Amino acid sequence: MKPVNILSIALVATLLSACGENKVDDTAQVGPDPTLPETHRGLIPTLKIAEPASWGDRQPTVPSNYKISAIATDLKIPRQTLVLPNGDILVAEGRGGNAAKLRPKDFIAGYFKAKGTTAVKGGNRVTLLRDSDDDGTYETRTVFAENLNAPYGLALINDQLYVANQDAVVQFDYQPGQTTASGPARKLTDLPHTVNHHWTKSMTASPDGQFLYVGIGSNSNITENGLEVEADRARVWEIDAKSGAHRPYATGLRNPTALDILPGTDQLWAVANERDELGPRLVPDYLTSVQDGEFYGWPYSYWGQNVDPRVKPQQPDMVAAAIAPDYSLGSHKAPLGLAFSTATMGDKFSEGAFIGEHGSWNRSDPAGYKVVFVPFSNGKPAGDPLDFVTGFQGEDGKTRGRPVGVTVDPEGALIVADDLSNTIWRVTPTQ
Template sequence: MKTQGILYATALSILLTAGTAHAADSEQQFGPNPNLPEPQRGLLPNMTIPEPAPWDDAKPTVPDGYTITAIANDLKVPRHTLVLPNGDILVAEGKGGGKAPKKRPKDFIAGIIKSKGTTSVESGDRLTLLRDGDGDGTYEDRTVFADDLNAPYGLALVDNDLYVANQDALVRFDYEAGQRKASGPPDVVTPLPARINHHWTKALTASPDGEYLYVGIGSNSNITERGMEAEVDRAEIWEIDAETGAHRAYATGLRNPTALTFQPDTDQLWAVVNERDELGPNLVPDYLTRVQEGAFYGWPYSYWGQHVDPRVKPENPKKVESAIAPDYSLGSHHAPLGIAFSNQQVGGEFANGVFVGEHGSWNRGDPVGYKVVFIPFENGEPAGDPVDFVTGFLDGDDKTRGRPVGVTVAPDGSVLVADDLTNAVWRVTRNDADGQAAEADQPDAAQSSDSEDGSGASS
């Protein structure tokens, strides 16, 4: 035991030292054709978590013409938000996982590193309702809508059915407009894979017609180090019949699909996905993609289409041959956990596209992510580099004051950001109220998809 302790301490010392070294950046990896360098493999990956720091009198930075305000503080690990028809906001609060066995020394070390960037607040395991009774932008009324949940993450509302994706089951509450508290415990729609739960978050969205729910289920490992038997029904997006609870794999090979939504006025499902680690600071790119029914996205056998991952044994050439590439690279290790399509009321250059909440890296020397970005769209697809929308979570001294998770766009154009390090919900509003009203009157204004958002976890 003494020898094991010495070896562990030595490995930890080596890794912590390595984690302070800054890895060289390759060419930026944004867009449909990212630069993919050669894999870098070693005994220990580079690991750095920025030191948490208080906001004090500071707050996140938003573009000129917009204002950001914390509409809720002192929450218990907020992950995702849902805007209800009367303007109330539901917040899913919880933290799951934590029971995956650590099989390698680097697993212990990674746990220590990652814990530096998480809140010490206990999991809320609840839904909190925020209400702005007089419409002044201050959500003065705050109540617990439902508690005794199990690490709730994704949220969706279909008519009078409120769906919540716990880490172990998809459940349903009855909901009436204006309701402040659940009328009783939820019904279970269907159990969800929860053994080990290396990736515990369960992203959720509803089809536009409300007939189906879509749940993102992450893998039980980085790259099958727990064996393929641990990956049954994992690294998939499930399609679930809302009436019966019957499910099928809608798409596979997505290592950790952390947020899902439907593009407004279409039947097109989109996702953001956290890709694999330990191939270097610039592999493998996390991504935004439309989700094609029946498609295989590579994990674990390949990445970004048909780039073979040499660590996976036995190989599976037929699966690699069938793998398709995602639509848009967000860069490696940005850890996207939120997605929401914009609307005309958001305004300016941010009216047509998608917002992505980036939780931030832990596994590279130079931290990346830690912000909300906007991906502009043209003709229904990504068109251009990401544009910073909410920044300031990470400062120039590599200290972090918050970590974005879920993003929701409300019908009035306000953008909500759940922050699971600050334990707050931020609200971004456009200053030009007259401009917003004028755009809202235009007949072709896009509709918000806020009621379909739901997903965050670490990569």
């Protein structure tokens, strides 16, 4: 379809889909018991382009007792980061996915989503950043590994560095101080990559180093490509870090885009992007503990046992088995980053989870486009989310950045990957 035709159809469809769209206050959708309105289905989802603009002399906004600085710019689509024991930062850069556009709404949604992304070609590499004198300036920048395939998740276990490409987990030998890999990547295990509608493969390691956990998104919004292409998807795999043997750890998570272990425990947590096309206030994206052997609903139901009527044939037994996530973040905020804080973060940000919200494209009032902090108490979310890094979308309606991965370094700084301006930001306390 020609762009002008796509735009014309989209404008008409957006007006039609906005009529009678589900209404609910965003604040009622945050927390352990979100308000879930009636479903609303238009010709296409309500759309709002995230119109990009350069930062110029601006930068994101942080709380008054913190400061933010750009420690790397002109990257090639930074997604996730990993802070190594010596303080070096690894950055996974790339763009993946090869899903065909099968429906007119696929072309329309793809056109709008592409307008809010960078035009830079993905690097298919991992870049290393180093601050040799600990002054906050990362003066060394090298390509640690290249010729990768849309790398995303990163994990270090002892002397092995693992990278989750869109098609496989690969590994490198690693010694502290290395600035480049000492040899080519070795495949640990293949990952599902046919169609690859949701291509990102999030990853973290168990505290004992025995397992890797990899989040694998669905191959569709709601099985419109058929159930056969969803084999081994919409789940978290547990992978033996030595042999590559794997099993489904938890299922029914539509797109688990970031994983982390709650400090002081063995408990795995995830943020997940939920389904579209039920309205701008459905379905809430979420933060949840990931329980071994549990089913989280996709595709048959959402937020526990709320049936999705679009899935045929329906499966009442699967719906009955579905458990609800722990904490709603609100609808269509697209959380792509998760990192637990440490005591060094200071005051009210010392216990909880930082979440990078990439931002919506499928609601008329944009949501997300910031890093939030969810307070924890006794190992569970406890309270409303707090804004931590904002200003990615300005009052002028322009979008200057979109946060993806977030990582806490040993000194208590938050590292934020921004895949629109291709920047790595570092937030540090000033007192």
